[in-house]
Amino acid sequence: MHVLIVEDEKTLAYEMADFLKKAFYVCDLAHTLEKGIESVSVNRYDFILIDLGLPDGDGLDMLQQVKAHNSEAAIIILTARGNLEDRIKGLDLGADDYLAKPFYLLELQSRMQAIARRKFDIKEELIPVGNFQIDLQKRFVLYGQDTIELSRKEFDLLSYLLLHKNRVLTRMQLSEHIWGTVAVDDFDSNYIDAHIKNIRKKLNVWAHTDWLETVRGVGYRIKIQ
């Protein structure tokens, strides 16, 4: 997958590229609107990540150019402005998603995966996890023929861990994905622990859940081959 990152904050752009490269994306960087438009007219991209506050213009202006030259590219708007108008305007102009800074790179990658699945109509089969099978689209967990009831949040948590399997996810990454931007000043990560506990309790009735690991001091991980 070919990604163009239009972001004037160079350090941030490098970190994003670094992260995405490890997930086997090929990244180009543009630090100005002009460079971005130039890149779009020359290359074909699968994803274009656009920062709105660029030194030589508004990232929203680039959306039309992208639609003209590279209409199949998925666009994700990244911004520190984070107000509702920008969001609505961006989505109206054809952006596929919108992420307010500061965001977790993991969240960015998940959004990109979700868009890819939608765009390229990837239908995943039931994913085997230990003795269970999980359907991420239809949102259920099976043990043999039996469906296991999980709450919405519990399923969100489980599927997020599964999407990033074999990788430790921190409680912050998990809670931001699940609760988003609700401003709670003293968010305590026990919420995540409590949910994990509940998931284990519900699944343990059927089979062991060794695959759902607690990594001490760091977070949680689903470990499967």
Add this chain to the structure above:
Amino acid sequence: MKLATKLILFISGSKFIIVGLFILVLPVLVGEIASEYTNYMLRMQRAEVMQTIHKNGLDYYLQGENEYGSYTMLREEYIALEQTDHAVLQDTIRDAKRVIEGDTLNYRILSHVFTHQGRHYLLEIGKTTASIDHYNRPLQRVTLYALVFLIALTVLVDIVFTRILVRPLSLIIKTKLLNRKFPFRRKPELVQTSTTDFRYLDESLVLLMQQINEAFEKEREFTANASHEFMTPISILQSKMENLLRDDLVNDDAAVRVVEMMRTLDRLKRISGSLLLISRIDNEQYTKTDTLPIASMIEELMAEVDFKLEEQGIQTSRTLRPDIALLHVNADLLFQLFYNLIHNAIKFTPSGGKISITDQLLTDGAYQIQISDTGAGIPSEQLPFVFDRFKKSTSGNQTGFGLGLAIVKRIATYHHMQIEVSSQVNKGTQFTLTFAAKNVKKVE
């Protein structure tokens, strides 16, 4: 009491007191005047008589006889002239009785003894005291009427003038002080007045309002800019840490430290986010166009914290009318508001405690929700400050930096809701939210 009322009461009061005193002494005064005037008249008459005698001789009156007397028809006045043996040249005015044609009457009598051609004569000029008092009464009455009329007139003039005089003040109070909602969106206009005191007051008020506005604007701008400017550096740090965590070279110990750094950064992010939220509410960046079925929203919210309640062993009771929808609100903000309040209740309620959410529709159509807990409570001296920013609770070892309730307050104000808090230490805390009737709809 208003200044105008006070002024009018004082002016009229003092006038009535002075007039009252005057009316009390009026009979004495009028009596004195009448008496003085009578004496004066008597002396004038004596002078006239003496002049006549001087000019025409004594026989003009006596015509050869020893005495002369004359009186008016109603015997109100009389004049008498006779020879006397008294050698004392007396000249007095006194009240005495005289008998005229068998009637004894009270007279004011001027007695004057004079010498003419070697003989002493006594001249008496009298006027009945009754006739003196005669003028007394009408005089008093006319004076009284005139006074009352004048007083009424001046009081009326006073009322009108005082009102005109004080009107700029009431205008200043009405436009600058009453029903002013902070922040002052419209630029205040100066009240027209020629009274320098009022103008000074008005100008000072306008200046103060502008200064407050400017300070508020600056604070708002600073909050927005600062929290906004934090976002990019936080983004960079967060991304670097995330990448570091994925790096195979980082061992387990280092990973734990990176996560600790991330947790600290997360806190910074939440503070900035909360401040940004507050400044966005202050900047009115949220639409208020949602219609929100309140009971189902609370249900949804409670479902999110259910496991937490279970874990902490907190009971809940909810008795909310299912038929109430809130109009012209921002659903996200109200969710945030109730989330913070309930989150707060959970935080301060110990195991075995209870959180109840109740509501009622008031007779005037307003709608009230109460969120009560049986938690630690808030000491009364801290109650007025619970909605202030960065006011940390001093009780217990609670975390948080105190923006939760500040956000609650902003959202409530933004929606013109009333929010009240009452609390008793170790008994619990109750938050009461009141939505005005125009924000409430009954649905089937």
